[in-house]
Structures are given as structure tokens and as C-alpha cells.
Amino acid sequence: xxxxxxxCAATALCTFAVPAAATDLADAxxxxxxxxxxxxxxxxxxxxxxxxxxxxRALKRPSLQAQGGYQYxxxxxxxxxxxxxxxxxxxxxxxxxxxxxxxxxxxxxxAAKSAQAxxxxxxxxxGRVQFEGEQQELILRVAQAYFAVLSAQDALSASSRQYxxxxxxxxxAQARFEAGRAxxxxxxxxxxxxxxSAVSRIADQSGLAIAQASxxxxxGLPGTDLARPRSDLVPALPPVSLEEATDIASxxxxxxxxxxxxxxxxGADIERYSLAGRPVVEGVASYQGQYRLGGADGNAIxxxxxxxxxxxxxxxxxxxxxxxxxxxxxxxxxxxxxAMHQLEAARRDARLQTQKAWYAVHNGARQIAxxxxxxxxxxxxxxxxxxxxxxxxxxxxxxxxxxxxxxATGSDRLNAIYAxxxxxxxxxxxxxxxxxxxxxxxxx
Numbered sequence: 159x160x161x162x163x164x165x166c167a168a169t170a171l172c173t174f175a176v177p178a179a180a181t182d183l184a185d186a187x188x189x190x191x192x193x194x195x196x197x198x199x200x201x202x203x204x205x206x207x208x209x210x211x212x213x214x215r216a217l218k219r220p221s222l223q224a225q226g227g228y229q230y231x232x233x234x235x236x237x238x239x240x241x242x243x244x245x246x247x248x249x250x251x252x253x254x255x256x257x258x259x260x261x262x263x264x265x266x267x268x269a270a271k272s273a274q275a276x277x278x279x280x281x282x283x284x285g286r287v288q289f290e291g292e293q294q295e296l297i298l299r300v301a302q303a304y305f306a307v308l309s310a311q312d313a314l315s316a317s318s319r320q321y322x323x324x325x326x327x328x329x330x331a332q333a334r335f336e337a338g339r340a341x342x343x344x345x346x347x348x349x350x351x352x353x354x355s356a357v358s359r360i361a362d363q364s365g366l367a368i369a370q371a372s373x374x375x376x377x378g379l380p381g382t383d384l385a386r387p388r389s390d391l392v393p394a395l396p397p398v399s400l401e402e403a404t405d406i407a408s409x410x411x412x413x414x415x416x417x418x419x420x421x422x423x424x425g426a427d428i429e430r431y432s433l434a435g436r437p438v439v440e441g442v443a444s445y446q447g448q449y450r451l452g453g454a455d456g457n458a459i460x461x462x463x464x465x466x467x468x469x470x471x472x473x474x475x476x477x478x479x480x481x482x483x484x485x486x487x488x489x490x491x492x493x494x495x496x497a498m499h500q501l502e503a504a505r506r507d508a509r510l511q512t513q514k515a516w517y518a519v520h521n522g523a524r525q526i527a528x529x530x531x532x533x534x535x536x537x538x539x540x541x542x543x544x545x546x547x548x549x550x551x552x553x554x555x556x557x558x559x560x561x562x563x564x565x566a567t568g569s570d571r572l573n574a575i576y577a578x579x580x581x582x583x584x585x586x587x588x589x590x591x592x593x594x595x596x597x598x599x600x601x602x
């Protein structure tokens with residue numbers, strides 16, 4: 159009875175169990191965000207860079223420091239003085255004193271600190287942009303690994319179909335040969351095709367295992383059940399013109415924005431070494447106190463407590479540093495010029511990457527359309543070859559060639575779709591617009 163109940167329960171669970179959904183590209187990216195150590199490194203670098211903003215604000219705030227000390231004194235004095243003064247100046251004395259001091263400094267004008275604050279702000283902003291770029295790079299890496307698995311699965315499927323078709327043709331050729339309607343060469347050709355397909359299938363099995371291993375290392379997912387693009391996918395041309403795409407990239411690409419922050423940080427150093435940037439004005443407030451802790455050194459001459467307090471301005475102007483200041487200024491100007499040239503190089507590279515991705519999307523859409531037509535034609539060619547062989551106007555080799563052409567054209571179309579989808583992501587990344595939402599809508 160118990161065994162019957164257990165069986166019924168298991169059957170009910172199997173009946174009402176909901177099949178697990180296939181892993182799509184957005185799922186793979188979400189898994190990679192949690193699993194990939196390179197992304198964790200980038201996230202930690204961003205968090206560390208954010209602290210530069212805090213450090214920059216601290217440079218403009220007052221600083222406060224405290225000092226303290228303790229001193230023990232022992233002295234012996236012999237002096238020829240009148241009797242009424244001699245007890246105060248002659249004899250052995252010992253004692254200890256403690257001192258404490260507090261000083262507050264408020265920067266009022268300091269070009270060096272202003273330049274340092276600017277550089278820290280630019281460093282923090284650059285770190286955030288760098289992280290955005292790393293996120294986009296992770297999306298591209300996930301997409302590459304994802305479509306590599308699909309392509310490897312297609313290659314294995316194609317070689318398996320080639321093998322099955324060749325084996326079917328071999329059996330048919332063998333039957334026709336035994337019936338006296340075919341030559342032995344037809345059998346041998348079919349056997350050769352089958353054996354070659356077996357070799358290709360083994361290689362494709364290895365390729366699929368490697369692709370799935372790479373996908374698993376990146377995402378932590380097995381890569382055995384990945385969602386595929388829609389079978390009726392209609393590729394679209396780039397959503398913007400080439401001129402508009404390159405213009406956006408030259409302003410918004412992550413590498414360009416990073417170079418802009420670097421250029422502003424380099425330019426901040428020039429002012430600090432100019433004549434106007436050399437003076438330093440600070441507001442200073444201090445308190446000093448000394449206290450006798452005990453001993454025999456207390457007398458009418460040395461008080462028990464001394465306290466002083468002061469508030470004022472402090473001006474510091476470096477006049478000469480052996481030529482080092484002017485040398486630093488020339489160095490800062492050269493570094494600023496270098497940073498501007500690097501910015502222009504980043505804009506150039508962004509434009510080139512955008513053009514490459516734009517043409518890949520544009521030509522990829524046209525290629526998919528052409529391969530779709532070619533796939534229909536190859537199926538018609540295979541049907542014609544099969545019919546022709548039955549009526550004696552086509553050979554076994556013609557049929558095998560037509561089958562291979564059909565399978566190859568289908569594989570080329572799928573690979574073209576994968577390349578096109580990746581090119582769309584690359585175009586968005588080149589323009590600095592790639593995000594997780596693109597993955598959700600990519601294959602719809």
C-alpha cells in the first residue's frame with residue numbers, strides 16, 4: 159500500500175511539475191555578474207574610486223590636530239644670594255610637567271589642494287565610467303560565450319545530420335546495388351561521405367564541450383539548455399545613420415569619457431605651479447597649555463599653569479626652489495598636452511569601432527536575408543537531385559552534394575544570425591549605450 163501511495167505521489171508530482179525555462183541571454187549575464195571574478199575586481203575598483211570624492215571634499219575642510227608631552231626635570235643650583243632669596247634659587251629640585259596643545263587649520267587659498275581636489279573628483283568619476291565600460295565588456299563576453307555554445311551545438315547537429323544522411327544514402331545505394339540498379343562506386347562514395355562525417359562529428363563534439371566549459375567558467379551555468387533566437391527573426395538595419403553613430407561614440411564611448419576625465423585632471427596641475435598658484439593662505443587657531451604635576455620645582459618663579467590661545471592668518475609663499483617649481487610647471491603643461499592627444503586618439507578609436515560595428519549590423523542583416531533565400535533554393539535543389547536520381551538523370555554523388563549544400567547553407571544562416579546579434583551589441587557598446595535591457599530584447 160505504501161509503495162502504491164509513493165508511486166501515485168511521484169506520478170502526481172511529475173504531472174504537475176513545471177518544466178524549467180531555458181536560459182536566455184539576460185539570465186546568463188545576471189549569473190556572470192555574480193560569478194565572474196573580473197567583474198568583482200571592477201566593482202571593488204569602482205568602490206575604491208568613489209572614496210576619492212570623500213578625500214577631495216576633506217581637502218577643503220578644516221584640519222584639527224592635538225599634541226601632548228610630558229617632561230621630568232632634576233636640577234641642583236648653588237648661588238650666592240641674600241638669605242631671603244637663597245631658598246628660591248639654590249638647592250636641589252625635581253619635578254614633572256605636562257603640556258597639551260590643539261591646532262586647527264582652515265585652508266582659505268591653496269592652489270595645490272584645489273588641483274588635488276579636482277584630480278580626486280576626476281579619478282572618482284573616471285572609476286565609475288570604467289565600471290560602466292567593464293559592465294558592457296562583460297555583456298559582450300557573455301554574448302560571445304553564449305552564441306559560441308549555440309554555434310557549437312549547430313555544428314554538431316549539422317555533422318550528425320551529415321552522418322545520418324550519408325548512412326541513409328549508403329543503405330539505399332547498397333540496396334540498389336544488390337537489386338542491380340546502382341554501381342558499387344555509389345556505395346563506396348556514400349561510405350566515404352559517412353566516414354568523413356563521423357570524423358567531423360567527433361571534432362564537433364569536442365568543440366561543443368569546450369564552448370560549454372568556457373560558458374560555465376564565465377557564468378557558473380552548464381550551458382546545456384540555452385534559448386535560441388526566434389526562427390522567424392527579421393534582422394533590422396542599424397537604428398541610426400553611420401554619421402550619427404560615430405558622433406555619439408565620439409562623445410559617449412566609455413574610453414572617450416575616461417580620457418576626458420584624465421585630460422581635466424592633468425590640466426588642473428598647471429595652475430598650481432603658476433605665480434598666482436604659489437601663495438597659500440590658511441586660517442590658524444591654536445591653544446597651548448603647560449601644567450605642573452608635582453615635585454620640588456614649584457616656587458614663586460615658575461607658575462603651576464601656563465595657557466595661551468591664538469587666532470590668525472598664515473601666508474606661505476615659496477620664492478625659490480632651485481628651479482624645481484618652473485620645471486614642475488613645464489612638466490604639467492607637457493602632461494596636459496599628452497592627455498589631450500590621448501583624448502583625440504580615444505575619439506578616433508571610438509569612431510573606428512563604431513564604423514566596424516555599424517557595417518557588421520548593416521551587412522549582417524543583408525547577409526541573413528540572402529542566406530534565407532539561399533536556404534530555400536538549396537532545399538529545392540536537394541529535392542530535385544533526389545528526384546533526378548530516381549529517374550536516372552542524377553547520380554548518388556549529386557544527391558550527397560545537394561544534401562551537404564543544404565546543411566551548410568542552414569549552418570551559415572544560423573552563424574550569420576549569431577554574428578548579427580553580437581554586432582548589434584557591439585554597436586551599442588561602441589556608442590556607450592549597451593545595458594542589460596538590450597539583452598532582454600535582442601532575440602525577440
